[in-house]
Amino acid sequence: MEVTKPKRNKLLRFIFTYVFSQDHKMIAKQYLFTAIFWALLGSLFSVIMRIQLGFPDADVSWLKPVLGRWIQDGRLDPEFYLSMVTIHGTIMIFFVLTAGLSGTFSNLLIPLQIGARDMASPFINMLSYWLFFISGFIMFCSLFLSTGPAAGGWTSYPPLSALPEALRGSGGGVTLWIISMVFFIVSTLLGGLNYITTVLNLRTQGMYMTRLPLTVWGLFFTAILGLVSFPVLFSAMLLLLSDRTLGTSFFLSEIYIGGRPLHFSGGSPILFEHLFWFLGHPEVYIAIMPAFGITSEVISIFSRKPIFGYSAMVVSFFIITILSALVWAHHMFVSGMNPFLGSVFSLTSFIIAVPSSVKVFNWLATLWKGSIEFTPAMLFAIGMVSFFITGGLTGLFVANPAIDIMVHDTHFVVAHFHLVMGSAAMFGFICGVYHWFPKMFGRLLNPQLGYLHFWITFAGIYLIFFPMHYVGMAGFPRRYYSFTIFESFSKYYDLNILISVAAFATFGGQLIFIYNFIHSMYRGKTAGRNPWRANTLEWTTEPVPGHGNWNGSLPVVHRWPYDYSKPGAKEDYISQTVPYSETMDSNLPEDQPRPRGGKSNIKEGEKKDEDF
Amino acid sequence: MKVFFWTIAGIVGISLFYVFLKIIADYILYRKNEIESKEDYNYLNAVLLISFLVTGLILFFGYNYFHQGPFLPVNASEHGVYVDRMFWITTAITGFVFLLTQILLFYFSYKYAKGKSKKALYWKNNLLIEAIWFSVPTVAFVVLFMTGNYYWNAINQGVSEDVLEIEILGEQFNWRVRYPGKDGKLGNYNFHYIDGINAMGLDLRDTNGYDDFMPVQLHLPRNKKVMLRIRSRDVIHSVYIPNLRVKMDAVPGMLTRFSFIPRYTTEEMKEITNNPDFNYEIACAELCGRNHFSMLLILVVEDENDYQRWYNKQIPWLARNSEYLVNVPAPGKEKAKLIIEAFSGKIISNL
Ligand code: HEM
Ligand SMILES: [Cu+2]
Numbered sequence: 024m025e026v027t028k029p030k031r032n033k034l035l036r037f038i039f040t041y042v043f044s045q046d047h048k049m050i051a052k053q054y055l056f057t058a059i060f061w062a063l064l065g066s067l068f069s070v071i072m073r074i075q076l077g078f079p080d081a082d083v084s085w086l087k088p089v090l091g092r093w094i095q096d097g098r099l100d101p102e103f104y105l106s107m108v109t110i111h112g113t114i115m116i117f118f119v120l121t122a123g124l125s126g127t128f129s130n131l132l133i134p135l136q137i138g139a140r141d142m143a144s145p146f147i148n149m150l151s152y153w154l155f156f157i158s159g160f161i162m163f164c165s166l167f168l169s170t171g172p173a174a175g176g177w178t179s180y181p182p183l184s185a186l187p188e189a190l191r192g193s194g195g196g197v198t199l200w201i202i203s204m205v206f207f208i209v210s211t212l213l214g215g216l217n218y219i220t221t222v223l224n225l226r227t228q229g230m231y232m233t234r235l236p237l238t239v240w241g242l243f244f245t246a247i248l249g250l251v252s253f254p255v256l257f258s259a260m261l262l263l264l265s266d267r268t269l270g271t272s273f274f275l276s277e278i279y280i281g282g283r284p285l286h287f288s289g290g291s292p293i294l295f296e297h298l299f300w301f302l303g304h305p306e307v308y309i310a311i312m313p314a315f316g317i318t319s320e321v322i323s324i325f326s327r328k329p330i331f332g333y334s335a336m337v338v339s340f341f342i343i344t345i346l347s348a349l350v351w352a353h354h355m356f357v358s359g360m361n362p363f364l365g366s367v368f369s370l371t372s373f374i375i376a377v378p379s380s381v382k383v384f385n386w387l388a389t390l391w392k393g394s395i396e397f398t399p400a401m402l403f404a405i406g407m408v409s410f411f412i413t414g415g416l417t418g419l420f421v422a423n424p425a426i427d428i429m430v431h432d433t434h435f436v437v438a439h440f441h442l443v444m445g446s447a448a449m450f451g452f453i454c455g456v457y458h459w460f461p462k463m464f465g466r467l468l469n470p471q472l473g474y475l476h477f478w479i480t481f482a483g484i485y486l487i488f489f490p491m492h493y494v495g496m497a498g499f500p501r502r503y504y505s506f507t508i509f510e511s512f513s514k515y516y517d518l519n520i521l522i523s524v525a526a527f528a529t530f531g532g533q534l535i536f537i538y539n540f541i542h543s544m545y546r547g548k549t550a551g552r553n554p555w556r557a558n559t560l561e562w563t564t565e566p567v568p569g570h571g572n573w574n575g576s577l578p579v580v581h582r583w584p585y586d587y588s589k590p591g592a593k594e595d596y597i598s599q600t601v602p603y604s605e606t607m608d609s610n611l612p613e614d615q616p617r618p619r620g621g622k623s624n625i626k627e628g629e630k631k632d633e634d635f
Numbered sequence: 636m637k638v639f640f641w642t643i644a645g646i647v648g649i650s651l652f653y654v655f656l657k658i659i660a661d662y663i664l665y666r667k668n669e670i671e672s673k674e675d676y677n678y679l680n681a682v683l684l685i686s687f688l689v690t691g692l693i694l695f696f697g698y699n700y701f702h703q704g705p706f707l708p709v710n711a712s713e714h715g716v717y718v719d720r721m722f723w724i725t726t727a728i729t730g731f732v733f734l735l736t737q738i739l740l741f742y743f744s745y746k747y748a749k750g751k752s753k754k755a756l757y758w759k760n761n762l763l764i765e766a767i768w769f770s771v772p773t774v775a776f777v778v779l780f781m782t783g784n785y786y787w788n789a790i791n792q793g794v795s796e797d798v799l800e801i802e803i804l805g806e807q808f809n810w811r812v813r814y815p816g817k818d819g820k821l822g823n824y825n826f827h828y829i830d831g832i833n834a835m836g837l838d839l840r841d842t843n844g845y846d847d848f849m850p851v852q853l854h855l856p857r858n859k860k861v862m863l864r865i866r867s868r869d870v871i872h873s874v875y876i877p878n879l880r881v882k883m884d885a886v887p888g889m890l891t892r893f894s895f896i897p898r899y900t901t902e903e904m905k906e907i908t909n910n911p912d913f914n915y916e917i918a919c920a921e922l923c924g925r926n927h928f929s930m931l932l933i934l935v936v937e938d939e940n941d942y943q944r945w946y947n948k949q950i951p952w953l954a955r956n957s958e959y960l961v962n963v964p965a966p967g968k969e970k971a972k973l974i975i976e977a978f979s980g981k982i983i984s985n986l
């Protein structure tokens with residue numbers, strides 16, 4: 024397919040291969056590189072925050088060469104701190120764990136694992152990446168505004184985010200923030216539509232929905248959830264923009280600021296909170312569901328065991344997708360909302376914990392009596408499960424309004440969501456990178472450096488976020504520039520220092536990964552076709568597949584993806600492309616052929632299914 | 636005892652450092668000679684995982700055991716008992732599950748590491764087991780929900796007759812409070828009337844507000860039900876009193892409420908917490924701008940007598956700012972004048 028590209032003009036060829044590529048694998052890499060850039064920047068911002076929180080009385084003039092006017096009299100400017108909080112949150116949640124995670128792995132894995140030559144619409148796919156790029160570019164530019172970037176939190180509640188009088192960053196900063204989000208949402212929607220269409224329509228012959236790898240299931244439900252919830256954020260953004268520029272009063276009312284009453288009347292900030300969290304909560308599942316899928320796949324492969332409870336996993340995905348759209352107001356228990364509504368949303372929040380628990384139990388059952396190989400990917404998968412347990416359990420505190428009165432908007436919540444979403448999803452992401460790096464570059468990441476990276480990061484994250492629960496229990500509110508004003512919150516100087524030091528070390532540990540990544544891209548050990556001895560279709564291509572993925576005809580699928588260590592089989596894995604007729608020794612009674620009308624996609628002169 | 640704790644931390648640190656050195660050394664060897672040492676690493680990682688679990692648990696229990704003082708701020712309100720009880724019930728349940736699942740996770744990883752065990756078991760599913768782990772959490776979570784909901788309703792139960800209503804207003808970056816005068820009724824609020832002096836937007840068309848007063852600190856009597864009427868005049872704030880387990884957003888354009896009963900006076904709390912500098916602090920819990928982190932208001936809880944004494948000394952806002960008499964509409968002029976006159980002596984004697 025490469026041949027159709029203009030070959031004579033080298034520049035054009037370069038541009039169409041690396042920049043405006045429509046090959047899903049190249050787009051996946053573009054997402055990945057962009058996400059790594061944003062993840063580094065986002066972590067750097069958290070380092071700045073931790074310098075401030077760990078050492079609130081320290082002189083930070085030494086940062087002046089970098090931060091310039093944001094340091095005054097040796098102090099970090101409080102509004103700059105808030106900008107850091109805001110941009111860190113926005114970057115991490117939207118750019119890294121939404122676009123980065125889904126973008127990288129939906130693009131890379133959906134076509135390769137379902138046996139398609141590319142996405143349903145490669146062009147829209149490319150468009151979706153470039154809209155994301157523009158969105159990021161705008162956000163990046165906002166960092167250099169003289170009034171600073173947005174500073175009202177990633178939730179950007181009005182009136183704070185609507186009135187430049189209330190906060191400097193709510194001037195140009197929020198304008199750019201909103202425009203960036205608008206591009207971002209369009210990008211996510213286009214991407215999501217493409218992923219869904221591809222999964223539904225382009226599965227190769229024999230790839231029934233019931234034979235999809237769990238990665239694809241996770242990415243599929245993620246795309247659906249995004250499609251349901253992002254438009255609501257879109258409307259919230261437009262209404263906020265309208266309040267800011269056209270003088271409407273959707274979210275504003277009865278405001279006296281800057282020495283005068285404003286004309287707004289009849290609007291309600293609570294409306295914005297509802298609209299925001301209608302996306303905001305599903306968003307955390309948008310971040311974690313791809314990680315669920317990746318973890319399930321990797322744990323199964325390296326335990327050399329079938330994933331336990333495949334259908335329970337899919338059902339859990341389904342329940343999570345439905346319920347996650349019905350819990351949003353648990354972020355608003357003390358917003359003045361009717362307490363009865365609080366009860367309702369508390370109930371749905373507790374119920375959504377059930378499918379999540381089932382997933383954890385299934386992972387544990389998969390490890391049980393396995394034959395575990397600790398590749399770096401496997402270690403990150405285990406780390407992901409550990410974080411998900413720790414962070415998930417504190418969810419049972421904050422789902423309970425009677426407790427939430429105390430811990431809402433404190434560092435207890437910061438600890439909770441960083442573990443359950445930040446760290447767990449991030450580990451799912453890193454796990455996926457280690458595992459599918461060979462598919463992207465044909466080479467392996469160095470495992471020893473991988474172990475080092477894992478252990479520093481794993482221990483580091485626990486040292487950062489576990490003590491944070493105690494700081495939160497003492498009551499320290501989030502988005503506070505300093506805890507020293509209040510005697511109540513000044514109890515844990517020591518823990519705050521520990522957290523900060525751990526954060527610096529963890530950040531340093533990521534440089535090992537960056538080095539490993541760049542080095543292995545060019546010098547790593549070559550991987551061969553199927554380095555992990557895995558069953559799914561992506562390992563049946565050439566080591567580095569060209570545009571179109573499979574030479575010749577598309578593979579035909581004959582079985583589910585988790586036939587690991589099947590008794591009687593020659594190897595401890597059986598690729599999805601191996602028909603039952605070739606594995607007579609290992610077939611089970613339920614493997615008997617059943618006539619089925621699955622989706623088939625017989626194009627390009629493929630042979631008919633010879634399965635049975 | 637702290638020594639013990641730090642010794643363990645030190646040992647852990649040194650061994651981790653050793654392992655890192657080993658990995659780095661091996662990495663260099665590997666680069667030089669292309670040695671394959673996969674099996675070793677599998678065992679090393681398995682051991683590291685189980686040691687991580689053990690040291691993690693030691694640190695966790697050690698820290699909790701040697702922790703000084705309470706984990707949650709000392710509670711001093713009636714409903715706070717419910718909050719705390721719910722918190723510790725949940726901690727007990729989740730703590731058990733936490734230990735169980737983490738131990739299984741790390742133990743399985745260690746026990747079933749490749750090389751030590753035989754071939755993996757081909758085990759796809761088991762309906763009974765899956766039904767159990769769908770239903771056991773469901774039951775547990777519904778029970779947690781019902782307990783929580785019972786307390787939540789108790790916390791929000793209807794306001795009784797005998798309740799002290801006080802208005803608290805958030806602004807960038809202050810809390811302001813307003814008490815009803817002798818009539819026991821708060822006057823209306825209207826943001827249109829806010830200016831540099833009438834900072835709480837007292838609506839002078841409402842005669843109930845003429846005797847309202849606005850002190851610089853919040854004083855409350857012990858053991859009396861208080862209802863805060865919470866407002867904001869600019870952006871969203873949130874009234875947060877850690878020791879009283881109070882948190883409620885202050886939303887512009889909307890009135891929110893929170894009622895509670897403080898049980899201990901500030902003096903009593905100084906003894907309970909063993910801290911002579913103790914003060915009830917009111918903080919802001921919703922990001923409101925630059926100085927969000929410093930919206931401190933001191934709350935004083937006193938016994939009934941002290942409270943009355945303090946209350947009787949207060950002077951209505953209108954009496955202090957008698958120039959606002961011109962803004963009082965005709966029907967209320969008489970009442971306003973009476974109040975101003977009644978307090979004029981007091982103001983002078985205060986000067
Ligand atoms: C290197 C690891 C990280 C560290 C040390 C870190 C640290 C912090 C700190 C100190 C805050 C501000 C707390 C406050 O003052 O309220 C924060 C906020 C936040 N972080 Fe992280 N973080 C890390 C990684 C992540 C990741 C991976 C995510 C992805 C979900 C994330 C998402 C957020 C969000 C959403 C907020 C809230 C922002 C807001 O309040 O508007 N963080 N983080
Ligand atoms: Cu939520």
Ligand SMILES: [Cu+2]
Nearest residue numbers: 919921923927
């Ligand atoms: Cu505030």
